[in-house]
Amino acid sequence: MTDFPWLTALTFTPLVGGLLLLGLDQKSLARWLALGFNLLTLAMAVVIWLNFDTRETELQFARSYPWIPTLGIDYFVGIDGLGLLMILLSAIVVPMVVLASGGRAGTPLPAAASRGDDGAHPAAAGRPTS
Numbered sequence: 001m002t003d004f005p006w007l008t009a010l011t012f013t014p015l016v017g018g019l020l021l022l023g024l025d026q027k028s029l030a031r032w033l034a035l036g037f038n039l040l041t042l043a044m045a046v047v048i049w050l051n052f053d054t055r056e057t058e059l060q061f062a063r064s065y066p067w068i069p070t071l072g073i074d075y076f077v078g079i080d081g082l083g084l085l086m087i088l089l090s091a092i093v094v095p096m097v098v099l100a101s102g103g104r105a106g107t108p109l110p111a112a113a114s115r116g117d118d119g120a121h122p123a124a125a126g127r128p129t130s
Contacts, residue, residue, distance in 0.1 A: 006044060
């Protein structure tokens with residue numbers, strides 16, 4: 001189980017998903033693909049969590065690969081307990097955000113639309129900005 005580069009896969013799965021979504025014009029398909037890639041990322045984070053040894057004090061799931069050997073630069077990833085919590089937090093929150101968006105990205109909130117603004121910036125109808 002530890003021979004698979006879990007952290008590298010966890011890092012690049014959302015990137016690959018985002019690149020695949022760049023050219024899509026269909027919002028519903030893009031939303032479902034985004035959700036799918038984020039659920040895959042969540043599944044990988046759970047696998048890492050289940051295989052994390054809390055008694056170990058060193059970095060776990062560590063991988064090092066030469067990246068630019070002429071400059072002595074390596075690609076190195078590893079995870080500790082706090083990093084694991086941050087990964088789990090991100091992996092749980094992002095699919096919830098995709099689900100909560102409901103395909104409404106880029107449209108104003110209903111209450112804001114009735115006021116004539118976008119919900120984040122006040123309308124320019126003579127009202128003060130503060």
